Amino acid sequence: MLSTPTIVVNVKTYLEATASSALQLTQLMNTLASETGASLALAVQATDIYQCAHIGKLPIFSQHIDPITPGSHTGWTLPQAVVQAGAQGTLINHSEHRLTLADIDLCVTLAKKHHLDHIICTNNVTTSKAAATLTPQFIAIEPPELIGGDISVTTANPDIVAHSVRSVKAIDKKIHVLCGAGVKNGNDVTRAIELGSDGVLLASGVVKPANKEEILRDLISGLP
Amino acid sequence: MLSTPTIVVNVKTYLEATASSALQLTQLMNTLASETGASLALAVQATDIYQCAHIGKLPIFSQHIDPITPGSHTGWTLPQAVVQAGAQGTLINHSEHRLTLADIDLCVTLAKKHHLDHIICTNNVTTSKAAATLTPQFIAIEPPELIGGDISVTTANPDIVAHSVRSVKAIDKKIHVLCGAGVKNGNDVTRAIELGSDGVLLASGVVKPANKEEILRDLISGLP
Amino acid sequence: MLSTPTIVVNVKTYLEATASSALQLTQLMNTLASETGASLALAVQATDIYQCAHIGKLPIFSQHIDPITPGSHTGWTLPQAVVQAGAQGTLINHSEHRLTLADIDLCVTLAKKHHLDHIICTNNVTTSKAAATLTPQFIAIEPPELIGGDISVTTANPDIVAHSVRSVKAIDKKIHVLCGAGVKNGNDVTRAIELGSDGVLLASGVVKPANKEEILRDLISGLP
Amino acid sequence: MLSTPTIVVNVKTYLEATASSALQLTQLMNTLASETGASLALAVQATDIYQCAHIGKLPIFSQHIDPITPGSHTGWTLPQAVVQAGAQGTLINHSEHRLTLADIDLCVTLAKKHHLDHIICTNNVTTSKAAATLTPQFIAIEPPELIGGDISVTTANPDIVAHSVRSVKAIDKKIHVLCGAGVKNGNDVTRAIELGSDGVLLASGVVKPANKEEILRDLISGLP
Numbered sequence: 088m089l090s091t092p093t094i095v096v097n098v099k100t101y102l103e104a105t106a107s108s109a110l111q112l113t114q115l116m117n118t119l120a121s122e123t124g125a126s127l128a129l130a131v132q133a134t135d136i137y138q139c140a141h142i143g144k145l146p147i148f149s150q151h152i153d154p155i156t157p158g159s160h161t162g163w164t165l166p167q168a169v170v171q172a173g174a175q176g177t178l179i180n181h182s183e184h185r186l187t188l189a190d191i192d193l194c195v196t197l198a199k200k201h202h203l204d205h206i207i208c209t210n211n212v213t214t215s216k217a218a219a220t221l222t223p224q225f226i227a228i229e230p231p232e233l234i235g236g237d238i239s240v241t242t243a244n245p246d247i248v249a250h251s252v253r254s255v256k257a258i259d260k261k262i263h264v265l266c267g268a269g270v271k272n273g274n275d276v277t278r279a280i281e282l283g284s285d286g287v288l289l290a291s292g293v294v295k296p297a298n299k300e301e302i303l304r305d306l307i308s309g310l311p
Numbered sequence: 312m313l314s315t316p317t318i319v320v321n322v323k324t325y326l327e328a329t330a331s332s333a334l335q336l337t338q339l340m341n342t343l344a345s346e347t348g349a350s351l352a353l354a355v356q357a358t359d360i361y362q363c364a365h366i367g368k369l370p371i372f373s374q375h376i377d378p379i380t381p382g383s384h385t386g387w388t389l390p391q392a393v394v395q396a397g398a399q400g401t402l403i404n405h406s407e408h409r410l411t412l413a414d415i416d417l418c419v420t421l422a423k424k425h426h427l428d429h430i431i432c433t434n435n436v437t438t439s440k441a442a443a444t445l446t447p448q449f450i451a452i453e454p455p456e457l458i459g460g461d462i463s464v465t466t467a468n469p470d471i472v473a474h475s476v477r478s479v480k481a482i483d484k485k486i487h488v489l490c491g492a493g494v495k496n497g498n499d500v501t502r503a504i505e506l507g508s509d510g511v512l513l514a515s516g517v518v519k520p521a522n523k524e525e526i527l528r529d530l531i532s533g534l535p
Numbered sequence: 536m537l538s539t540p541t542i543v544v545n546v547k548t549y550l551e552a553t554a555s556s557a558l559q560l561t562q563l564m565n566t567l568a569s570e571t572g573a574s575l576a577l578a579v580q581a582t583d584i585y586q587c588a589h590i591g592k593l594p595i596f597s598q599h600i601d602p603i604t605p606g607s608h609t610g611w612t613l614p615q616a617v618v619q620a621g622a623q624g625t626l627i628n629h630s631e632h633r634l635t636l637a638d639i640d641l642c643v644t645l646a647k648k649h650h651l652d653h654i655i656c657t658n659n660v661t662t663s664k665a666a667a668t669l670t671p672q673f674i675a676i677e678p679p680e681l682i683g684g685d686i687s688v689t690t691a692n693p694d695i696v697a698h699s700v701r702s703v704k705a706i707d708k709k710i711h712v713l714c715g716a717g718v719k720n721g722n723d724v725t726r727a728i729e730l731g732s733d734g735v736l737l738a739s740g741v742v743k744p745a746n747k748e749e750i751l752r753d754l755i756s757g758l759p
Numbered sequence: 760m761l762s763t764p765t766i767v768v769n770v771k772t773y774l775e776a777t778a779s780s781a782l783q784l785t786q787l788m789n790t791l792a793s794e795t796g797a798s799l800a801l802a803v804q805a806t807d808i809y810q811c812a813h814i815g816k817l818p819i820f821s822q823h824i825d826p827i828t829p830g831s832h833t834g835w836t837l838p839q840a841v842v843q844a845g846a847q848g849t850l851i852n853h854s855e856h857r858l859t860l861a862d863i864d865l866c867v868t869l870a871k872k873h874h875l876d877h878i879i880c881t882n883n884v885t886t887s888k889a890a891a892t893l894t895p896q897f898i899a900i901e902p903p904e905l906i907g908g909d910i911s912v913t914t915a916n917p918d919i920v921a922h923s924v925r926s927v928k929a930i931d932k933k934i935h936v937l938c939g940a941g942v943k944n945g946n947d948v949t950r951a952i953e954l955g956s957d958g959v960l961l962a963s964g965v966v967k968p969a970n971k972e973e974i975l976r977d978l979i980s981g982l983p
Contacts, residue, residue, distance in 0.1 A: 099382065100381055100387060105395055132357075134357050134358070134361060134393060137359075137362055149386075150385045157325055157326040158323065158325060160324040161324070161374045161402065161406075161408050161514075162357075162373075162402065162405055162408040163324060163407075163408065164357070164386070167326060168330065168356045168358045171329055172359070178386065181386055182385075183385040183387075186859060186860070187857040187859055188852065188857070188860045188881075188886050188890070189857055189882050209861075210861050213864050214860050217860055217889040217892045217893060220885065221889060404636065409636070411628075411634060412634070412662050414633075415636055416659070437669055438637055438640050441666070441669060444661065444665045444667075445661055482668070547832060548837040549829055550839060553839060554844060555843070578833075581804075582805050583809075583840065585809050585810055599834025605772055606771065606772060607771050608772040608855055609802075609823065609853040610822040610850065610853055610855070610856040611772060611855075612805070613772040613804060616778065616806045616807070619778035619806070631831055632834040739831075
């Protein structure tokens with residue numbers, strides 16, 4: 088399983104990290120992980136899993152799996168296909184790809200069955216607790232107070248993150264919690280971990296800028 | 312563009328054509344296409360596009376694209392990602408992956424923009440005509456009378472296919488029509504083409520059996 | 536069938552036209568229709584159809600139907616239920632409630648079977664043509680150039696509406712076309728009809744203001 | 760709030776309980792509730808809420824609400840519209856109308872805000888626990904072992920229901936649990952309550968037969 092504390096980067100469908108650009112980011116993170124010993128992972132588009140998973144040791148995640156078994160499901164994402172392409176894990180229920188409760192449960196069950204690391208994404212304390220009852224390995228919480236603005240983990244009311252973490256661990260203390268919003272730099276990583284989380288999940292802050300190496304080095308510097 | 316008459320195989324999410332098995336089927340079809348000069352194409356899972364598109368000249372199709380542009384669409388299928396992975400084309404609106412009318416329109420527009428061959432799948436004469444107004448390259452019709460039973464193009468009332476073809480061509484005679492149901496062997500391929508279609512789209516009949524080569528050779532023998 | 540030219544008002548889920556407020560708007564439009572002889576209709580929430588359909592002669596429309604037959608479809612909108620509640624018609628595929636192409640086709644078929652007047656909503660010229668092949672009674676076009684801005688039918692390039700109308704009538708001249716965007720007052724109604732449409736479909740401009748009677752009288756004054 | 764133990768009947772979209780037939784069933788259940796003192800409730804289609812809620816004291820439920828606030832949501836089910844039509848409560852996340860986890864959370868929040876009794880439907884022990892963390896009034900569990908077959912609560916392994924009830928109450932003992940499958944007669948009602956549930960939710964067994972009164976009297980006889 089992905090070791091913690093960890094930094095997980097989700098490239099979404101940005102062209103800045105599609106195909107050969109996804110591969111370059113993979114190589115960069117692979118190098119930085121080797122050099123620093125940090126636990127890093129990268130969630131890429133389904134089309135890019137195979138290549139990214141085969142040029143180094145960086146754990147590659149799928150951005151999504153569908154709650155399906157092999158058969159007549161044209162165009163959907165089969166968990167086994169993701170595994171066979173080389174993915175070590177998958178996001179489940181990302182805010183841009185919500186699933187029904189029944190399907191989240193089924194995806195967690197399938198991920199466990201096929202030995203896929205899995206991170207359920209949730210949008211507030213209540214749904215984080217609900218997700219925790221499904222006993223996933225990871226939950227990435229996106230406190231609404233920290234989304235889409237200039238407020239970061241470092242500047243926000245510390246209880247926003249701490250309360251989310253406590254709520255999940257109260258249901259099941261073995262679940263790892265990632266801070267999925269409000270993290271832009273190394274200080275934020277440090278603060279997120281001080282507040283009880285086991286790492287961070289971020290996206291555009293790493294993917295879009297040209298100076299990806301500088302940004303990643305700063306983020307990694309915030310790990311304990 | 313995919314030359315016609317053509318035989319397009321959709322592997323859906325069958326394990327018999329996932330990852331290395333998808334690759335084997337690609338190699339087999341690549342060999343048969345070279346040997347016979349037949350126009351063949353294979354629609355694989357997104358995770359398998361890259362590999363299948365890089366071991367030969369066989370046109371590889373995506374099974375689906377989402378009507379999205381680059382950005383925040385975690386876990387969805389970006390047309391450009393499919394292109395950059397090596398796909399020559401894509402299915403749109405497969406019966407197992409239906410889209411809204413507005414989204415089919417947008418997918419066709421995006422496919423044209425990114426030079427992706429595209430096949431809209433439709434379920435009856437009426438929706439085939441509707442799809443035809445979107446001016447796609449291909450429409451794969453699945454006459455309801457021919458789905459899921461033992462009736463094939465050869466044994467059915469000939470007007471079932473002929474009427475569908477005429478209805479599409481009456482809207483726009485440049486659109487190529489594939490027969491998407493009722494085709495199991497070479498005789499069916501011959502008959503589908505006699506009735507006006509420009510080829511066939513099939514799935515489990517090729518994907519699940521062990522004797523794939525024998526089945527494909529028979530299908531190809533039905534081409535004019 | 537709803538006579539043309541017509542003015543159709545969709546109250547969406549505004550509280551200003553829910554329950555007793557929907558009833559008041561129905562009564563007002565009923566009075567104005569009787570007084571002026573104008574063809575008016577009102578699309579209300581499913582919960583309000585029964586009451587609104589039973590206090591006068593104003594044609595009441597459902598805002599949506601689902602493509603279902605009686606049975607196990609908890610919480611979905613059965614066409615027969617809408618009819619039995621008293622609706623004369625229904626919107627289909629409103630921009631806030633998009634359907635797959637196969638489902639639009641099925642909804643039109645069900646609406647015809649159950650003698651429900653029906654208006655398919657479309658978002659551009661291409662999808663309007665596609666909708667026209669389904670031979671509905673009405674298509675309400677929302678030219679993108681006229682949505683959500685200050686440009687109205689009166690001030691816009693006249694060809695925007697005229698081209699949409701011609702495209703639909705070229706497929707089937709019996710289809711009535713409503714102008715579904717860019718109409719705020721009587722002048723716009725007059726212009727929309729001059730440009731070839733058979734009426735208008737509007738929403739918030741009528742529903743939200745307090746002076747509904749004044750606005751409706753102005754709109755009606757624009758009818759020929 | 761709906762008093763317990765209770766029997767809740769969901770008419771789905773059966774024609775046998777649409778419009779005037781829904782009204783007849785309401786009247787029958789109203790009479791039986793008055794006569795026996797039993798706590799009964801009926802979930803009807805949105806189009807039928809108004810009438811059914813205004814001919815007696817029987818608690819009428821909506822079969823669904825959408826997680827929306829007033830405004831531009833054409834054709835969706837506004838919680839306030841359901842309340843204003845006269846509903847006392849609503850089902851949420853019925854197996855035929857699944858919602859995302861985030862939307863179930865929002866629906867529960869909206870139901871509480873608008874004083875709607877609410878029953879979250881769940882499909883197994885795990886999702887029942889997840890639903891329980893959202894602190895709804897009621898959870899209706901449908902143990903997979905009891906769905907769609909001839910096995911009833913009375914004949915099944917008693918731990919199937921008892922375990923589900925305990926799992927929910929372990930999260931929050933104030934939540935009422937309904938047995939949503941495997942109940943066909945009074946003996947099943949008795950057994951469901953002996954096993955810890957606070958009532959039952961049923962559908963076709965009451966709605967489709969002609970002898971509805973006989974069936975309801977038998978079910979009521981099973982209440983303690």
